[in-house]
Amino acid sequence: MPQTITVPFPVQVKPKFKISQPQEKKQLRVQLETVDLHVYYGETHAVKGVDLPLYQNTVTAFIGPSGCGKSTFLRCLNRMNDTIPGARVEGRIMVEGIDINQPVINTSHLRRHIGMVFQRPNPFSKSIYENIAFAPRLYGASKKDLDRIVEESLKKVALWDEVKDRLHKTALALSGGQQQRLCIARAIAMNPRIILLDEPTSALDPISTGKVEELVQELKKDFTIAIVSHNMQQAARISDYTAYFYMGNLVEFGETAQLFTNPKKKETEDYLTGRFG
Amino acid sequence: MEQAAKAQGSSCKESLSEQLMKPMRKMLIIEKQGKIITLVCAWVLIVTLFSLLYFITSKGISPFVNNQITLAEFFSFEWGPTASAEQGGPFYGAMAFILGSLAVTLGATVVSAPLGIGAAIFMTEIAPDWGKKILQPVIEMLVGIPSVVYGFIGLTVIVPVIRETAGGLGFGLLAGIIVLSIMILPTIISVGVDAIQAIPRQIREGSYALGATRWQTVSRLVVRAAIPGLMTGVVLGMARAFGEALAVQMVIGNSPNLPASFIEPISTLTSVITLNMGNTVQGTTYNNVLWSMALILLLITMLFIFLIRFITRRREY
Ligand SMILES: Nc1ncnc2c1ncn2[C@@H]1O[C@H](COP(=O)(O)OP(=O)(O)O)[C@@H](O)[C@H]1O
Ligand SMILES: [Mg+2]
Numbered sequence: 001m002p003q004t005i006t007v008p009f010p011v012q013v014k015p016k017f018k019i020s021q022p023q024e025k026k027q028l029r030v031q032l033e034t035v036d037l038h039v040y041y042g043e044t045h046a047v048k049g050v051d052l053p054l055y056q057n058t059v060t061a062f063i064g065p066s067g068c069g070k071s072t073f074l075r076c077l078n079r080m081n082d083t084i085p086g087a088r089v090e091g092r093i094m095v096e097g098i099d100i101n102q103p104v105i106n107t108s109h110l111r112r113h114i115g116m117v118f119q120r121p122n123p124f125s126k127s128i129y130e131n132i133a134f135a136p137r138l139y140g141a142s143k144k145d146l147d148r149i150v151e152e153s154l155k156k157v158a159l160w161d162e163v164k165d166r167l168h169k170t171a172l173a174l175s176g177g178q179q180q181r182l183c184i185a186r187a188i189a190m191n192p193r194i195i196l197l198d199e200p201t202s203a204l205d206p207i208s209t210g211k212v213e214e215l216v217q218e219l220k221k222d223f224t225i226a227i228v229s230h231n232m233q234q235a236a237r238i239s240d241y242t243a244y245f246y247m248g249n250l251v252e253f254g255e256t257a258q259l260f261t262n263p264k265k266k267e268t269e270d271y272l273t274g275r276f277g
Numbered sequence: 278m279e280q281a282a283k284a285q286g287s288s289c290k291e292s293l294s295e296q297l298m299k300p301m302r303k304m305l306i307i308e309k310q311g312k313i314i315t316l317v318c319a320w321v322l323i324v325t326l327f328s329l330l331y332f333i334t335s336k337g338i339s340p341f342v343n344n345q346i347t348l349a350e351f352f353s354f355e356w357g358p359t360a361s362a363e364q365g366g367p368f369y370g371a372m373a374f375i376l377g378s379l380a381v382t383l384g385a386t387v388v389s390a391p392l393g394i395g396a397a398i399f400m401t402e403i404a405p406d407w408g409k410k411i412l413q414p415v416i417e418m419l420v421g422i423p424s425v426v427y428g429f430i431g432l433t434v435i436v437p438v439i440r441e442t443a444g445g446l447g448f449g450l451l452a453g454i455i456v457l458s459i460m461i462l463p464t465i466i467s468v469g470v471d472a473i474q475a476i477p478r479q480i481r482e483g484s485y486a487l488g489a490t491r492w493q494t495v496s497r498l499v500v501r502a503a504i505p506g507l508m509t510g511v512v513l514g515m516a517r518a519f520g521e522a523l524a525v526q527m528v529i530g531n532s533p534n535l536p537a538s539f540i541e542p543i544s545t546l547t548s549v550i551t552l553n554m555g556n557t558v559q560g561t562t563y564n565n566v567l568w569s570m571a572l573i574l575l576l577i578t579m580l581f582i583f584l585i586r587f588i589t590r591r592r593e594y
Contacts, residue, residue: 083485108488116486122479125502134497135487183483190487 029056031194031224032077037091039072039081046072048248049091054194059216059225061239061256063232064271069248070228074196077226078114079107112139115187119199121179123171128163131171131182132189153185157215177208184215188223195219197227201234213238232272236260244268330575337572340369340565351569356533358563369566371546373535375573378545380450380536381529382519385457390511392458393465394500397507400466401473402495413470419463428524431456436528445540448530453545456524461514468513472506473499512585516578522547546570
């Protein structure tokens with residue numbers, strides 16, 4: 001590529017929006033790390049050799065144009081791509097010294113530790129209580145434990161006060177934002193290490209979006225979070241680290257404040273400033 | 278381009294307000310036409326249905342209102358429409374047939390509902406590949422096989438097997454149950470497959486993402502959510518079994534016995550009606566009693582439908 005155009009590079013991108021400032025430097029532990037990760041859907045090469053760490057108790061945002069492989073990459077991390085016929089994942093995904101991208105890994109147990117929340121809220125057509133009790137019950141939680149887990153989980157997502165009088169009513173009657181928070185509560189009921197969120201606010205109104213964003217900030221105290229966002233402002237607001245994907249490649253990864261104000265790569269800058277095809 | 282411009286030009290002559298205030302006569306006519314056509318369709322259906330109901334009901338209650346027989350006689354167990362007056366006859370008790378119809382229907386449902394639902398789960402969840410490619414077309418074909426073929430197979434295969442293994446003549450409740458089970462199984466399966474496939478993928482994903490296994494997901498979420506649809510298949514099967522005449526009549530034995538044994542010949546409402554309708558004279562008590570049986574058949578079928586509606590109505594938590 002001829003790099004003849006003289007752009008003062010790196011430029012200072014004027015932040016049009018609030019960017020979360022780096023936390024005071026403390027020793028960060030790597031919670032999960034991918035090594036040369038490739039994903040194929042039949043012939044389609046959707047993720048092309050991504051190396052990326054998730055640091056403990058931080059929020060990492062994945063941004064990039066739609067179709068660039070963000071969801072695909074995210075779904076590798078708890079082996080959800082196993083459920084898609086024809087999907088093939090190659091490379092290593094290291095979690096606490098274990099490569100979880102091996103056939104011997106028990107994906108059910110893995111997904112207890114690495115929970116996931118989807119773009120469209122997908123509550124089960126059961127009661128609010130049963131939605132949260134669903135997974136703990138599979139692992140033999142007692143009635144007393146379940147009551148406690150349901151209450152704690154709902155409190156953590158700030159839904160308890162809104163629904164405590166109708167725990168045994170159907171979850172489908174909740175608003176979209178409430179349903180999404182219920183789905184997050186359902187995920188944290190298993191007390192996972194990592195929570196993966198795939199555009200969790202794209203089907204929500206601005207107020208519900210705000211609540212979920214606030215919630216993510218709360219949750220990172222207890223969990224490690226990876227979030228796909230179609231919205232750069234959102235990524236800038238809520239994440240500590242940002243990864244920019246383009247056409248299946250990880251173009252740039254870094255601290256959010258640095259990546260947004262002072263990107264190292266020209267492509268990243270073009271995307272952030274909207275000078276992008 | 279030119280045409281577009283012309284079209285625009287012509288509409289531009291009128292101001293927007295003129296356009297908007299123009300009466301919608303043309304549109305209204307089209308609206309009316311659509312309304313009338315669908316209304317006619319609906320009325321044809323309603324009129325047909327109610328005249329049918331009226332016809333069967335009036336025929337069915339005529340032996341009672343004309344004091345030919347009493348309700349108690351009709352619901353008794355004694356059947357002897359040709360018995361002479363010296364024998365105390367004729368007797369028109371249809372209870373044995375009502376019980377026969379119920380027994381053969383319930384038996385067939387008990388056999389084929391679990392089998393059919395299990396097969397539907399297998400085809401959609403366990404082996405969707407060859408389930409869809411091979412089993413589904415096969416089952417759709419099975420639905421279309423005429424009942425006389427099932428009856429014929431029952432007559433030539435099932436009846437002899439029962440005769441040899443269980444004894445008796447081979448004709449009877451057991452043969453009827455087996456033939457009807459095979460006959461309604463495809464209905465239950467194909468409706469069930471549709472019901473399970475209609476459960477959105479997001480629900481399954483949500484469950485997998487919580488660490489549920491495939492079987493846990495299927496048994497606790499997918500099948501539960503599909504229950505109304507599965508039950509619809511079962512009811513359709515039951516209705517087909519209850520109303521089936523030909524195949525049943527070929528293997529049931531056609532003796533007016535109570536369905537007390539699996540291998541003794543019995544009769545059902547349908548088999549009695551089909552066998553005797555042509556041999557009785559219109560207006561006679563015998564003929565009218567057959568209409569009463571048809572009415573009972575109709576009422577019990579309706580009862581099935583209401584019962585299942587009640588069971589599968591959307592529950593509020
Ligand atoms: N189930 C699938 N089967 C085949 N191709 C898929 C599937 N899911 C995604 N893809 C392809 O993989 C690429 C990445 O998709 P995705 O990860 O959904 O992108 P993003 O989430 O960044 O919008 C796209 O080209 C898409 O068409
Ligand atoms: Mg996506």
